[in-house]
Amino acid sequence: MGEAMTYETRRSEIETYFDRTAAETWKKLTSTAPVGRVRASVRAGRDAMRETLLSYLPADLGGCRLLDAGCGTGALAMEAARRGAEVVAVDLSPTLTGHAAELAAAEGLGDRISFVAGDMLDERFGRFDHVVMMDSLIHYEPADAVMTLSRLAGRTERSLVVTFAPKTPLLAAMHRVGKLFPRADRSPAIVPVAKARLLEAISREPALVAFRPGRDARVDTGFYKSHALELRRA
Numbered sequence: 001m002g003e004a005m006t007y008e009t010r011r012s013e014i015e016t017y018f019d020r021t022a023a024e025t026w027k028k029l030t031s032t033a034p035v036g037r038v039r040a041s042v043r044a045g046r047d048a049m050r051e052t053l054l055s056y057l058p059a060d061l062g063g064c065r066l067l068d069a070g071c072g073t074g075a076l077a078m079e080a081a082r083r084g085a086e087v088v089a090v091d092l093s094p095t096l097t098g099h100a101a102e103l104a105a106a107e108g109l110g111d112r113i114s115f116v117a118g119d120m121l122d123e124r125f126g127r128f129d130h131v132v133m134m135d136s137l138i139h140y141e142p143a144d145a146v147m148t149l150s151r152l153a154g155r156t157e158r159s160l161v162v163t164f165a166p167k168t169p170l171l172a173a174m175h176r177v178g179k180l181f182p183r184a185d186r187s188p189a190i191v192p193v194a195k196a197r198l199l200e201a202i203s204r205e206p207a208l209v210a211f212r213p214g215r216d217a218r219v220d221t222g223f224y225k226s227h228a229l230e231l232r233r234a
Helices: 002-021 023-029 037-055 075-082 094-106 142-153 169-177 195-203
Strands: 065-069 086-091 113-117 128-133 156-164 211-220 225-233
Touching: 002 023, 002 094, 002 142, 023 037, 023 094, 037 075, 037 156, 037 211, 037 225, 065 075, 075 086, 075 094, 075 113, 086 094, 094 113, 142 156, 142 195, 156 211, 195 211, 195 225
Parallel strands: 065 086, 065 128, 086 113, 128 156
Antiparallel strands: 156 225, 211 225
C-alpha cells in the first residue's frame, strides 16, 4: 500500500507540473527554437540520450509493438515509427501528447503512433515487444521505479530500455535542496540512485527475474545527467 501511494502521489505531482506549469517550456526545449545556455545543454543531453536508447533497439522494428512510456513531445516515438514499429506513446500530460500528435501527423506518422494521455502502467495498452522509458522514472523513489519496471515486465516480450538519474554529487545536492531543471519551486524532485543499488533491487524483484542487464551508458552534458540501462529478456 505504501509503495502504491508513493507512486500515485508522485504521479499526480508530475502530471500537474508538466501539463500546467512547464508544458510550454518543454515544447520549446524539444523544438529547434533558440534557448539559453542551460536549456541548450539539457537539449543536447536529451538528444544524445534519445539516440543512445534508440541504439539499444533493432534498426528494423517492422512487426514490433513498442511502448514509449513518458513520451513527451514524441521525438523517440516518431523515430521508432520510422523504423517500422507500431507505437503506443503515453504521457501524463494531455497538452504534450496533443502537441506530439500534431507533430507526428505533420511528419506523416500519425497512423503508426497512438498518443495517449494517461498512466504508463495501464494494462489496457496490452503487450509489447519493447518498452522505452526515457527519464520517466527519475522522479520516483527506487522502490517505485522497480515496481514500475516489474509491472511492465509481465507485458514485455523482448526488452525494457530505461534511464535513471545517477547518484552524482551534483544531483545528490540538487535532491537535498529540492531543485532541478526546469527551475520552479513546484517541480517534482529528481531522485538520484546508484547503479549498483538499482541493479541489486532489480535482481531481487521476482517479476524481473527473466530479464538480464545489457548495455548501459551515461550521458552528461553539464545540466543534463542521466544513465541508460537495457534489460533484456533472457
